[in-house]
Amino acid sequence: MDACFRLRRVLVELREGDITEVEADAIVNAANSYLKHGGGVALAIVKKGGDIIQRESDEYVARNGPVPEGQVAVTSAGKLKARYVIHAVGPKFGDPLGDEKLFNAFKNSLIKADELGLKSIAFPAISTGVYGYPYERCAEVAVKVLLSVVGELRNIERIIFCLYGAEAYRSFLEVFGRELRGYTSSC
Known part of the structure; x- marks a missing residue:
């Protein structure tokens, strides 16, 4: 069952599932x-979307160098339902600046879209x-981003958090429900 929240004119939706199946203009890759893209979400995206995503990613890094934590790069989405993949580089849990970098990864993805x-x-x-980030901590950072950025968005009308597995979904639902x-809104 999906949960939805209305922040100004933007509908925010939580759903459990496979992000490669989501119909959205862009999906975000945890890069x-x-x-x-050798594991996790990244591997699933390339397997479903095709090798073009990895080739475009390699070209991006060859031209621009590695993507810093908290920053993003964009490629096409190959055979996915989305038009673009926004590759957001998140931090490792335990980094003293981790929450700030995670905040920037979410924020910069929204701004780029x-x-x-x-x-x-x-x-x-x-x-x-x-x-290694705990789901609850990730959700708390995501909510802070939404509350700080949603008023600046001119085009985005729908933000989906597609969470893989019941534990991830429950954690996000608890944090979003509280914060x-x-x-709350109907979906």
Whole structure:
């Protein structure tokens, strides 16, 4: 069952599932700085979207160098339902600046999607896989980003958090329900 929140004119949706199946203008990949998509969300995206995503990622790094933590790069989405993949580089849990870098990864993804004129974007729980961020902490950072940035968005109308597995979904639902309790909406 999806949960939704209305922040100004933006609908924020929580859903459990596979981000490669989401219909959105862009999906966000939880990436590493070299955009090598060898595991987790990144591997699933390349497997489903095709090798073009890895080739474009390699070209991006060859031209621009590694993507710093908290920053993003954009490629096409290959065979995915999305038009773009926004590769957001999150931090490893335990980094003293981790929350700030995670905040920037979410924020810069939203800003880039908005700059591209996109109406919808889907996020995974960035940095919660091999980078070890607890789901609850990731959700708390994501809420802070939403509350600080949503008023600046000109094009984005729908933000989806597509969470892989019941534990991730429950954690995000608990945090979003608590922090956005006055913003609930029907989906």
